[in-house]
Amino acid sequence: MPTTLLERYFPVVLQAILAFAIGTLLIGASAILGKRVRNAVKNTAYECGMTPYGTAKERFSVKFYLVAMLFILFDIEAIFLYPWAVVFRDLKMFAFFEMLVFVILILAGFFYIYKKGALDWTAEELKPVQHKIHVDLMPADPVPSEKVTHAA
Numbered sequence: 001m002p003t004t005l006l007e008r009y010f011p012v013v014l015q016a017i018l019a020f021a022i023g024t025l026l027i028g029a030s031a032i033l034g035k036r037v038r039n040a041v042k043n044t045a046y047e048c049g050m051t052p053y054g055t056a057k058e059r060f061s062v063k064f065y066l067v068a069m070l071f072i073l074f075d076i077e078a079i080f081l082y083p084w085a086v087v088f089r090d091l092k093m094f095a096f097f098e099m100l101v102f103v104i105l106i107l108a109g110f111f112y113i114y115k116k117g118a119l120d121w122t123a124e125e126l127k128p129v130q131h132k133i134h135v136d137l138m139p140a141d142p143v144p145s146e147k148v149t150h151a152a
Helices: 005-033 062-079 081-091 093-116
Strands: none
Touching: 062 081, 062 093, 081 093
8 A cells, every 4th residue: 555645656657758758759650651742732621521611710610619608518417327326226216316407407498499499500501592672674664755956
């Protein structure tokens, strides 16, 4: 049994040193041994096999960021299920009802954001654009035509 602070944290420090050394060694070896090919095709961004177009400075929809934040929120809530699963047998039915309330609250939040349309990415894209432009081909007050007389 470790007694000093150094003995207790020695495996953690050793693992950190080994991870840093292996990472440095692999990156250094690839830099030294790797073949360097510089051309226009190699310098373009890889877009999942598709030819990239436009610039990288395009705006994203706010819905993208909203869904990302909601994912993080629900993901963090799901993390709370793991400690509960560890102590479930010790707490018995109390833990079951406590987690039941927790899951019901999470589902209530999920259904709320679903009903608000926060997860519907295509709602704005599918709506047809209705232009209210009215072109009147016949003016209401026609201008009287001027009679042109030619001098002889």
